[in-house]
Every structure is written in C-alpha cells, then in structure tokens.
Amino acid sequence: MMPNLEDTVIFGHAYDDEDFVARGDMNNLESSMSVSPIATTRVHKDHLVEQIIGYLHLAPQTRRMTKNSKEHGLVSLIQKQRRTNYKDFQNCLFACLLSQVEPKKKAWSLVDLPYGKRAIGTKWVYKNKKDERGIMVRNKARLVAQGYTQEEGIDYDEVFALIARTDAIRLFLAYASFKEFVVYQMDVMSAFLYRKIEEEVYVCQPPVFEDPKFPDRVYKVEKALYGLHQAPRVWYETLSTYLLENGFQRGTIYKTLFIKNFKGDILLVQVYVDDIIFGTTKKELCTEFEKLMHKKFQMSSMGELTFLLGLQVTQKDDGILFSQDKYVDEILKKFGFSTVKTASTPMETLKPLMKDENAKDVDVHLYRSMIGSLMYLTSLRLDIIFVVCACVRFQVIPKVSHLHAVKRIVRYLKGQPKLCLWYPKDTPFDFEAYTDSDYAGASLDKKSTIGGCQFLRSRLISWQCKKQTMVANSTTKAEYVATSNCYG
Numbered sequence: 001m002m003p004n005l006e007d008t009v010i011f012g013h014a015y016d017d018e019d020f021v022a023r024g025d026m027n028n029l030e031s032s033m034s035v036s037p038i039a040t041t042r043v044h045k046d047h048l049v050e051q052i053i054g055y056l057h058l059a060p061q062t063r064r065m066t067k068n069s070k071e072h073g074l075v076s077l078i079q080k081q082r083r084t085n086y087k088d089f090q091n092c093l094f095a096c097l098l099s100q101v102e103p104k105k106k107a108w109s110l111v112d113l114p115y116g117k118r119a120i121g122t123k124w125v126y127k128n129k130k131d132e133r134g135i136m137v138r139n140k141a142r143l144v145a146q147g148y149t150q151e152e153g154i155d156y157d158e159v160f161a162l163i164a165r166t167d168a169i170r171l172f173l174a175y176a177s178f179k180e181f182v183v184y185q186m187d188v189m190s191a192f193l194y195r196k197i198e199e200e201v202y203v204c205q206p207p208v209f210e211d212p213k214f215p216d217r218v219y220k221v222e223k224a225l226y227g228l229h230q231a232p233r234v235w236y237e238t239l240s241t242y243l244l245e246n247g248f249q250r251g252t253i254y255k256t257l258f259i260k261n262f263k264g265d266i267l268l269v270q271v272y273v274d275d276i277i278f279g280t281t282k283k284e285l286c287t288e289f290e291k292l293m294h295k296k297f298q299m300s301s302m303g304e305l306t307f308l309l310g311l312q313v314t315q316k317d318d319g320i321l322f323s324q325d326k327y328v329d330e331i332l333k334k335f336g337f338s339t340v341k342t343a344s345t346p347m348e349t350l351k352p353l354m355k356d357e358n359a360k361d362v363d364v365h366l367y368r369s370m371i372g373s374l375m376y377l378t379s380l381r382l383d384i385i386f387v388v389c390a391c392v393r394f395q396v397i398p399k400v401s402h403l404h405a406v407k408r409i410v411r412y413l414k415g416q417p418k419l420c421l422w423y424p425k426d427t428p429f430d431f432e433a434y435t436d437s438d439y440a441g442a443s444l445d446k447k448s449t450i451g452g453c454q455f456l457r458s459r460l461i462s463w464q465c466k467k468q469t470m471v472a473n474s475t476t477k478a479e480y481v482a483t484s485n486c487y488g
Contacts, residue, residue: 107193108203108219110211119202119218120155121146122227144227145203156199161232164256164272166379167462169308170421172257172270174459176279177320177423179266183279183313184286185305188239189298191274192224192231195238199230232273239271242296260285277305311380323420324380328413331373335410342415343408347387354443359399367398370406381419382453382463384409389465393444423459430457435486437468439475447471448478452486 113119122145129138150156176183201221211217224231243258244250248269251257258269265282267289276293280286293299305313313322332338371392378385387409394402435452442449447470453463464485472478 107223107225108221110205110214110217111202111220112216113202113218117200117202118154119204120149120228121204122206124207142226143206145201145221145225147227147229147231150201150229155201156229159229159233161236161273162255163232164254164270166309168254168257169270169272169277169311170461171456172268172277172279173313173320173322174423174456174461175268175429177425177459178427178429178456179279179281180425181279181281182283182315183277183305183320185302185308186276186278186290186293187300187302188274188276189300191235191239191297192226192228194297195224195234196222197224197228197230197234201228235274236271243269246292272309275308277308309379310376318426319422319424321420321422322380323418324377325418325420327377328417331377331410332414332417334373335370337407337410337414340411340414343411344415346384346409346412347390347405348408352443353390353394353402353405355394356399356401359401362398362400362403364395364398367403367406368395370410371395374406374409377413380421381413382460382465383416383419384412385463385465386449386451421460427458431455432457433486435482437478437482439472439478442467445471448481450482450485452482454486 122143125142125144127140127142128136129140130136173183202218203221203225204218205211205215221228224234240250240258248258248260251259254270256271258271260267260269262282262285265280265285267278267280267285269276269278269289278286278289280289290299304315307313310324310327311322312324312326313320371388374384374388375392378388387405391402391406391409432455433452434455435450437448437450439448440446445467447467449465449467451463451465454461468478468481468485470481472481
C-alpha cells in the first residue's frame with residue numbers, strides 16, 4: 001500500500017534544508033518495494049469497484065498507448081458484445097439514444113400502422129469520431145431511419161437543403177485573416193431532432209426493442225429523425241428562422257452565411273448542416289452568440305476552429321494556414337502507396353490520355369474509388385485538379401493507361417503531402433482574377449479546357465478547371481469564353 005501523498009511528514013527533507021542534522025539509516029531500508037500501478041485509495045474513496053469499467057490491475061494508459069489496443073473504440077467492443085451479451089448491449093445503446101431524444105420533447109409515438117401506409121426500417125450506426133490528429137475523441141451510436149427506402153411524393157416532397165460551399169468557407173477564412181479576428185467552431189447535438197416534420201412518416205420499432213405488448217405497432221415520427229430525406233431541410237429552416245428572429249441578416253449570395261452588425265463591429269456565422277463556424281471583430285460578441293445558441297439548442301463548443309470538412313486549420317498571429325495532409329496520409333494508407341517511389345509531377349506532359357479501346361480493362365471499382373478520393377482533395381490542392389478532371393472522363397470503362405495516370409497522381413502526393421494555403425493578415429483585400437484556355441485540348445471531343453483562379457491579393461479563394469460546353473472555332477473564341485467564365 002502506497003502512503004498518502006498529502007502526509008509529507010513521512011518523507012525526508014535532506015534536499016530541502018542542508019543544515020538539517022537528522023539523517024536516515026540507509027541500512028534499515030528494504031532492497032525492493034512493490035508498488036501498485038493504480039491509486040487504490042482513490043478507487044475505494046471516490047468510486048465503487050462495481051462502477052469501474054475495465055481491469056483494476058492495469059495501470060493508467062494514454063490515448064497513444066491505447067491506440068493499438070484490441071478493444072480500442074466502440075466498434076470493436078460491439079463485435080465482442082454481440083457474441084457474448086447482445087441484448088444488454090442493445091439496452092445500453094437504446095438508453096443512450098433516449099438520453100438525447102427525451103430532453104427535446106417527444107420524438108415519436110407508438111401507433112398502429114394506418115391502412116395504405118408503409119413503415120420505414122431503422123438500424124444502428126456506429127462511428128469512431130477522430131480529431132485533426134487522428135486521435136479518437138468520441139464513440140457515437142445513433143439510431144437512424146433507412147431513408148433510401150422513402151418514395152418521393154409519398155414520404156417526402158421538397159428535400160433541398162442549403163449547405164456552405166467550400167469556396168464560401170475559404171472566403172470566410174480569408175476575410176477573418178484580413179480583419180484579424182479568431183474563428184471559432186461549435187457543433188449542434190442531435191440537430192435533426194429540434195423540429196416537427198410536416199409529412200406523415202412511420203418507422204419500425206428499433207431492432208430488439210419491440211414493445212412486448214404491441215410488437216406489431218410502429219412509431220409515428222414527430223421530429224426529423226436522422227436518415228430521413230427531409231431532415232436536413234427541416235434543420236436548416238429551424239436554425240435560419242431562429243437566427244433571423246435574433247437580428248441576423250442572411251447573405252445575398254451565400255444563403256448559409258448570417259451577418260449581424262453591432263455599432264461598427266460585425267459578427268459572421270457560417271453554417272454547414274450542424275457544424276457552425278463564427279467570428280467577430282469584438283471578442284465579447286462571440287460569448288453572446290454562444291449564449292444565444294445555448295438558449296435553444298444543445299451545443300458543444302469546440303473552441304477555436306482547427307478541423308472542418310477534412311480541412312486542417314491553423315490560426316496564427318500572422319495569418320491562417322489550412323491543409324489536408326491528414327487526408328493525404330489516409331489515401332496513401334487506403335490504397336497501399338505508403339512505401340512507393342514518389343513522382344515529381346502529377347502527370348506526364350508528353351503522353352495525353354486517350355480512349356485506348358484496345359487496351360486491357362482494369363477494376364472499375366478500384367479506379368472510381370481512387371478518383372472519388374482525389375476529387376475531394378481538389379478542394380484544396382489545385383496542383384492536381386487538371387489531371388484529376390482528365391482522369392474522371394474515363395471512369396466508365398477505365399483502361400490500364402488511365403489507372404497508371406491515377407497512380408502517378410497518388411505517387412506525386414506522397415512526395416508533396418503538406419502543400420497548403422496561406423492567408424496572411426497584413427495584406428490588402430483587393431480582388432484579382434486570372435484565366436487561360438487551350439484550344440481543342442480534349443482528345444475525345446476537341447473541346448477547349450478553361451483554367452482560372454481568383455485571389456484577394458495574396459489569398460487564393462477559388463479556382464476552376466473544366467471543359468467548355470461548346471467547340472470553339474478559334475483560339476480567340478476559346479479565350480473569350482474563358483474570360484466570361486472567370487468573370488462569372
């Protein structure tokens with residue numbers, strides 16, 4: 001048993017006072033002493049042994065130490081519990097679900113399925129949520145409706161919901177660097193459960209949780225349950241209505257941007273479904289906005305913006321830096337390119353991609369998976385956007401040469417994984433745009449390709465690379481079309 005650390009009398013003070021006369025007898029000490037790896041005093045004092053999850057004989061472990069553990073994360077624990085005590089585990093999940101649903105009033109009601117109506121299935125979705133460093137920060141279990149079985153005109157009507165575009169987020173960060181204010185982030189907990197839906201929707205009872213007295217009944221959904229087609233639209237209407245009622249103005253171009261002026265100061269709020277980023281020229285306004293959101297919604301304030309939509313954001317004193325090197329590492333690991341040789345350029349300039357009908361076919365699923373991963377990466381890496389767009393044109397029947405071109409892009413990313421955008425704070429906010437066009441550069445249909453980029457002085461905020469919708473008769477006409485596109 002270890003002594004109480006608060007009882008300092010039992011420790012020697014030879015190092016505290018050199019004039020202290022008393023000395024310990026070194027011959028009266030044990031040669032070895034066994035120390036328990038756990039604080040047993042605190043275990044019995046603050047927590048009952050029956051309430052502790054895990055093994056008492058194990059020493060405390062950090063997240064890095066437990067990263068490679070076999071039982072790390074919720075998903076692996078699910079597989080074990082399913083083999084041992086599946087019912088108890090499902091009870092735990094359902095209790096967690098109700099703890100979030102019940103505070104938001106009634107989410108559903110158990111009724112008989114009306115004649116002519118169809119019930120939508122439900123299922124459990126498990127996810128390990130990680131931060132920008134790849135460290136797991138939360139285990140999530142959510143009961144969702146199988147919305148893919150909904151039929152338009154019967155289960156839903158209008159489902160369009162506005163979300164922030166990636167260039168709108170870049171423009172938001174560019175303005176934040178110019179105004180020199182900090183951008184913060186918050187997340188809405190169970191965002192889709194805050195408003196009733198207008199349609200009449202029925203879902204099956206959760207698996208293994210059928211009411212023993214009424215097993216054939218179904219739930220009539222009152223709130224926008226996760227998985228339903230109309231859930232994002234209902235949530236956006238709820239949030240936008242609340243902000244407009246509290247003095248915010250909606251953006252003219254970007255409808256997910258909300259603005260509020262305070263005697264020369266400005267508060268900006270950008271919304272992407274349930275992820276909200278905001279910033280202001282006056283720090284007190286951020287605190288007031290957090291209080292305003294907490295009045296109506298259950299929020300988890302995440303502090304300064306560091307990670308959003310796969311973008312790693314670093315806010316420094318002299319500017320804002322954001323990159324996707326974490327996502328690049330995931331791509332390399334996913335497709336097994338962590339140990340391959342690097343390429344100096346993303347494509348071969350002297351070998352344009354052709355249809356190549358006589359070549360050997362490749363795995364279409366692998367090709368499309370790699371293309372999809374690279375397409376998301378072009379939201380920050382404009383150095384690969386031209387060759388990625390060229391490879392996309394051959395994803396119907398890809399050949400060996402096309403797959404070789406895609407692999408070259410990945411090898412290029414391995415050599416340049418940390419390219420990023422930098423928005424300095426001490427530069428003006430003048431708008432500059434550049435554009436160019438080739439002439440009949442596409443090998444398949446002889447259309448011209450447009451390239452363009454837009455700056456706010458030193459801040460690159462948007463770029464384009466796409467084929468023209470028409471065949472240009474001359475280089476002059478191709479340039480005019482590119483200029484008009486860039487101006488738009």
